[in-house]
Amino acid sequence: MTDTTDRPLSLFWGYVGIMTAVIIWAGWIIATREAMLSKHQPLDVALLRYVTPALLLAPIWWRKGVFPKGENIWLLLIMTAGWGGPFVLLISQGMKTVEASLFGPLVPGLLPMVVALWEKLVEGRRIRPGRLVGLAFITAAVALILGPAALAGDSDFLWGAPWLLAACAGWSAFTIAYRRTGLTGIEAAAYVCLYSTPFLLLAALTFGTTLDEFTVSEVVWQVIIQGVLSGTVAFGAYGFAIKGLGLARASAFTSLVPVMAAIGGFLILGEVVGIAGWAASACACIGVLLVNRYAAPKGA
Secondary structure (H helix, E strand, O other): OOOOOOOHHHHHHHHHHHHHHHHHHHHHHHHHHHHHHOOOOHHHHHHHHHHHHHHHOHHHHHHHOOOOOOOOHHHHHHHHHHHOHHHHHHHHHHOOOOOHHHHHHHOOOOHHHHHHHHHHHOOOOOOOHHHHHHHHHHHHHHHHHHHHHHHOOOHHHHHHHHHHHHHHHHHHHHHHHHOOOOOOHHHHHHHHHHHHHHHHHHHHHHHOOOHHHOOHHHHHHHHHHHHHHHHHHHHHHHHHHHHHHOHHHHHHHHHHHHHHHHHHHHHHHOOOOOHHHHHHHHHHHHHHHHHHHHOOOOOO
16 A cells, blocks of 8 residues: 655645644643643543543444454554553653653654664665655754753653653554554544543553542643544544655654644743754754655655
8 A cells, every 4th residue: 555645735735734733742742741740640641632532533433333344453453552542651651750842852753763664674665865864864853852861861861761762662553554554544543542442441440540630720621632632633634644645754744743842841831942952953854854855755
């Protein structure tokens, strides 16, 4: 199955989809970090992120069936494990100690490199030189942000980073598996959220939840950010972008999330963004432009 097309209209809507997702994700990072700073539990965030869309998108999975005809159930399970309930539990656990400005490089920032490695090592696809240069700029952006924290031996960062690296691996697995399905972005969101819900409810029954400690305004805010925007709108937009732009182009845009998250963390949470952070932002932007310029026209 090819996963991109150069038809102008398809590309245009693909770019609209990925930019919509990137902007929402940047806000989601800040909201999740804020929830963790408020001492809420990762399971609470995950429940809001997946149960809400599972209910909102019920007409889709009710119409197509709990197990959609013609789809590989193993791909759906990989998608759910990679970007479903376990994903947000990993993210939330990591963001207990990792700042929003550092989350971006560890998860969406690394995603284009993981996808490129998969294409090269597993699928045997040639990576064009221009795209390699773009990936090098994205790598530099990640290094500029993560390097100082790692070299300083920041214990909070070192404790939280493995959780976020595991989440990056899961997101990459979703991205690769999804393009092999016939689902639209919003249908993928419906099934990932549906399959995540029993897992999360069982976890809540086993370990308990502190959702009752949220204020009304916190619940409303987190439901909008986690469930409606991130769990439904951005999820669907990202899936749409993968089909319209292809794997290489869509995954490259995720490296813009650290830029926006760093700016948002600075403006909203008071997190400091130094010279290295702004340099990383510039590298990420250049990298995305190059990857999109040199992504292969078919199958990349």
